Amino acid sequence: QVQLVESGGGLVQPGGSLRLSCAASGSIFSLNTMGWYRQAPGKERELVAQILRDGITNSADSVKGRFTISRDNAKNTVYLQMNSLKPEDTAVYYCKAYVINRQYYGINYWGKGTLVTVSS
Secondary structure (H helix, E strand, O other): OEEEEEEOOEEEOOOOOEEEEEEEEEOEEEEEEEEEEEEOOOOOOEEEEEEOOOOOEEEOOOOOOOEEEEEEHHHOEEEEEEOOOOHHHOEEEEEEEEEEEOOOOEEEEEOOOEEEEEOO
16 A cells, blocks of 8 residues: 655765665555665664655664655655774664554554665
């Protein structure tokens, strides 16, 4: 019914940059809060950053000053620009969106994740 598809993950060297994208499609009336989460091996899934529909953002202390979340409402897409990447940023990154579908029912949806590996 609704799909979130992440893209942009891959291998990058420490200090490098990467941009993740997440596009929502399907039976969508509107997208509200969208966010990025990550989960490293042996660790809990954690919030990286989120953005409200009006553009207000917040992010985890560990990524402040390095990562920037943004969205394009016309494209139903959220982005995560990651700069100054560190090995500890290595994780599977998941997109999350609160979707109001065309039946006017609100549901949190998750993408399947995209792997980001930071290594020299």
